[in-house]
Amino acid sequence: MLTVRRACHALWLHGGRAGSRRRVSTGWSPVGAAFNVKQQRRLDVFSKKTGLFGVPELRTPEGFQTVQQVALRNSESLVEKVCSSPPSAETVRLFDQLSDELCRVADLADFVKFAHPDSSFREAAEDACRTIGTMVEKLNTNLDLCQCLRELLENKAVMDSLDPETRRVAELFLIDFEISGIHLDEDKRQKAVNLNVAISDLSSSFLMGSNVPNGIEKHFLPDHIRSTFSWDGKYIQIGGLHADSPDDLVREVAYKIFLYPSAKQSMCLDELLASRNLLAQLVGYPTFAHRALLGTMAKTPENVMMFLEKLSSKLRDRTLKDFEMMLAMKMKLNPMTPTMMPWDPPFYSGVLRAEKYNIEPSLYSPFFSLGVCMEGLNYLFTQLLGISLYSEEPEKGEVWHEDVRKLAVVHEDEGLLGYIYCDFFYRTDKPPQDCHFTIRGGRLKENGEYQLPVVVLMLNLPQSTKSSPTLLTPGMMENLFHEMGHAMHSMLGRTRYQHVTGTRCATDFAEVPSILMEYFAKDYRVVNQFARHYQTGQHLAKPMVSRLCESKKVCAASDMQLQVFYSILDQIYHGIHPLKSSTTDILKETQETFYGLPYVPETAWQLRFSHLAGYGAKYYSYLMSRAVASMVWKQCFMKNPFDRVMGERYRREMLAHGGGKEPLLMVEGMLQKCPSVDDFVDALVSDLDPDFETFLMDSE
Numbered sequence: 001m002l003t004v005r006r007a008c009h010a011l012w013l014h015g016g017r018a019g020s021r022r023r024v025s026t027g028w029s030p031v032g033a034a035f036n037v038k039q040q041r042r043l044d045v046f047s048k049k050t051g052l053f054g055v056p057e058l059r060t061p062e063g064f065q066t067v068q069q070v071a072l073r074n075s076e077s078l079v080e081k082v083c084s085s086p087p088s089a090e091t092v093r094l095f096d097q098l099s100d101e102l103c104r105v106a107d108l109a110d111f112v113k114f115a116h117p118d119s120s121f122r123e124a125a126e127d128a129c130r131t132i133g134t135m136v137e138k139l140n141t142n143l144d145l146c147q148c149l150r151e152l153l154e155n156k157a158v159m160d161s162l163d164p165e166t167r168r169v170a171e172l173f174l175i176d177f178e179i180s181g182i183h184l185d186e187d188k189r190q191k192a193v194n195l196n197v198a199i200s201d202l203s204s205s206f207l208m209g210s211n212v213p214n215g216i217e218k219h220f221l222p223d224h225i226r227s228t229f230s231w232d233g234k235y236i237q238i239g240g241l242h243a244d245s246p247d248d249l250v251r252e253v254a255y256k257i258f259l260y261p262s263a264k265q266s267m268c269l270d271e272l273l274a275s276r277n278l279l280a281q282l283v284g285y286p287t288f289a290h291r292a293l294l295g296t297m298a299k300t301p302e303n304v305m306m307f308l309e310k311l312s313s314k315l316r317d318r319t320l321k322d323f324e325m326m327l328a329m330k331m332k333l334n335p336m337t338p339t340m341m342p343w344d345p346p347f348y349s350g351v352l353r354a355e356k357y358n359i360e361p362s363l364y365s366p367f368f369s370l371g372v373c374m375e376g377l378n379y380l381f382t383q384l385l386g387i388s389l390y391s392e393e394p395e396k397g398e399v400w401h402e403d404v405r406k407l408a409v410v411h412e413d414e415g416l417l418g419y420i421y422c423d424f425f426y427r428t429d430k431p432p433q434d435c436h437f438t439i440r441g442g443r444l445k446e447n448g449e450y451q452l453p454v455v456v457l458m459l460n461l462p463q464s465t466k467s468s469p470t471l472l473t474p475g476m477m478e479n480l481f482h483e484m485g486h487a488m489h490s491m492l493g494r495t496r497y498q499h500v501t502g503t504r505c506a507t508d509f510a511e512v513p514s515i516l517m518e519y520f521a522k523d524y525r526v527v528n529q530f531a532r533h534y535q536t537g538q539h540l541a542k543p544m545v546s547r548l549c550e551s552k553k554v555c556a557a558s559d560m561q562l563q564v565f566y567s568i569l570d571q572i573y574h575g576i577h578p579l580k581s582s583t584t585d586i587l588k589e590t591q592e593t594f595y596g597l598p599y600v601p602e603t604a605w606q607l608r609f610s611h612l613a614g615y616g617a618k619y620y621s622y623l624m625s626r627a628v629a630s631m632v633w634k635q636c637f638m639k640n641p642f643d644r645v646m647g648e649r650y651r652r653e654m655l656a657h658g659g660g661k662e663p664l665l666m667v668e669g670m671l672q673k674c675p676s677v678d679d680f681v682d683a684l685v686s687d688l689d690p691d692f693e694t695f696l697m698d699s700e
Contacts, residue, residue: 266604311560366468380520478518501659
């Protein structure tokens with residue numbers, strides 16, 4: 001029934017001109033200054049402290065107890081209203097209000113337990129997540145609630161009177177009930193509940209285990225590479241693949257030791273896959289993949305495999321050429337190692353990139369200060385969507401760290417759309433992941449007002465220094481654009497119902513807006529609007545942008561082939577059970593068929609594949625989202641990246657619906673045709689082709 005998921009008054013910050021202490025370019029806009037100038041919080045000892053995100057109760061960790069109890073009481077009242085009301089559109093509205101009541105606590109708490117620097121806040125938030133999760137499990141097995149929804153869906157006259165979004169939301173709520181086993185008898189329902197709990201626990205255990213270092217007594221390693229790794233007494237701890245190390249032996253040792261199989265982790269994965277399969281079959285699906293793909297663009301595991309196998313076939317020759325180029329470079333640098341191994345591609349593809357295009361991130365960073373990148377985003381959103389970003393000073397107690405910036409998102413006609421909290425800077429106690437969190441979803445409230453969405457973007461950028469603002473590498477800049485794509489989806493997915501707001505949509509559609517922003521970040525016409533040297537004001541030269549973009553195509557086919565291999569492995573693991581062999585034997589066979597480099601005995605890469613925990617049967621989603629983003633870019637924005645007509649179509653057809661419309665119908669509305677699997681594949685493969693203009697520049 002429920003899935004807990006992850007009037008404008010904006011204060012312009014002045015002070016864009018730096019003092020004499022910094023040799024920096026002057027003339028930043030207010031939004032640029034907000035990120036390029038160290039913030040000076042106003043000293044206000046008399047004003048009353050608000051709580052996190054403006055929630056008064058969250059001035060202290062104990063406030064989580066208050067907000068969760070209020071949410072539980074309100075939820076019980078809403079359940080009574082649903083069960084005492086005749087089937088109508090009001091039924092769906094009450095269901096959504098119930099969902100919102102719980103999600104407003106759960107989503108906020110989910111962020112706080114992950115990111116707050118104060119452990120007492122994190123612990124209180126985790127407790128709130130558990131409490132709300134228990135309530136959700138209770139509601140998901142509430143027969144009376146489900147019956148009210150069934151009566152609505154079976155009443156043809158009422159259903160015919162509902163608008164498409166309301167009908168879809170009602171159907172999605174029923175799907176949530178059914179995949180939880182509401183239609184089963186009491187014993188089986190309880191078994192489904194127990195399996196859900198087990199799956200949650202196993203997923204957490206697998207995720208934690210995927211990052212645990214492996215140790216080896218140091219005397220087993222040659223003296224000259226020991227210092228590369230961290231030591232713990234007589235043991236050397238290896239916690240990663242060291243994929244960028246120029247030493248072949250370091251990479252080989254790291255690969256073999258870090259991926260050495262753990263019996264405990266292997267058992268955890270086996271139990272996780274078996275439990276997912278049991279749950280899927282218990283609630284009426286042949287495999288977990290069939291259950292997981294409900295409502296996605298792909299729809300079925302068969303369609304996913306068709307997409308991946310066709311893509312693999314189209315990539316095969318290009319991938320072989322990539323491996324041949326990398327092997328030639330390996331032989332050139334180390335003639336004694338005549339074979340490409342799985343630990344080689346990240347390093348040798350980087351060497352080939354550097355040799356062909358001479359891409360050095362430090363040459364680009366002075367042109368990508370954080371402030372000018374934010375100005376570039378602001379300009380792009382204004383041109384495409386009529387949206388501007390305004391910096392506001394948070395109230396005392398509103399944010400969890402003094403470095404957090406607050407942006408108001410304002411439309412030129414519609415006014416304030418929502419808020420983005422930008423937690424962009426590295427801290428020692430901060431999780432390393434770059435991510436987007438929904439704190440509060442948008443919805444049309446009972447009084448006719450719109451509940452404004454609130455999101456957090458979390459990055460790990462370097463702090464400014466006395467001599468320069470925060471400077472981004474090209475990869476950091478592109479990632480900033482990517483995450484802002486998610487944020488704009490949240491701001492513009494202004495659905496009537498919170499259950500489908502913003503990024504609460506199919507997984508294989510959710511990455512489309514963020515990946516599309518990467519195409520804008522690589523277009524010189526866009527980059528030229530903002531990329532300027534922080535000291536001289538000089539713009540980044542077009543050939544530098546072109547070479548940067550082309551460098552990413554070097555060995556890109558083999559990189560994509562690797563993602564195909566991972567995606568197919570994920571599908572097999574979540575397909576028909578019992579599996580025909582061990583997860584390691586399946587890995588070996590799949591790697592040799594769909595990647596091309598040999599399996600290394602006594603390794604078990606799948607035990608480090610942390611995405612199996614959160615993206616079970618859906619790892620293909622990134623590839624499919626990239627295919628759609630590529631088609632949207634080429635057809636709608638490549639000719640003119642600032643085309644307002646296309647920007648409005650993009651908002652109307654793709655962003656505005658959140659998850660309130662079938663994803664493939666949204667894509668069809670944008671492209672004016674329904675794409676086929678072959679269209680998806682061709683879009684991805686064509687992105688690998690070199691740009692002729694850059695080729696001519698490099699040959700001069």
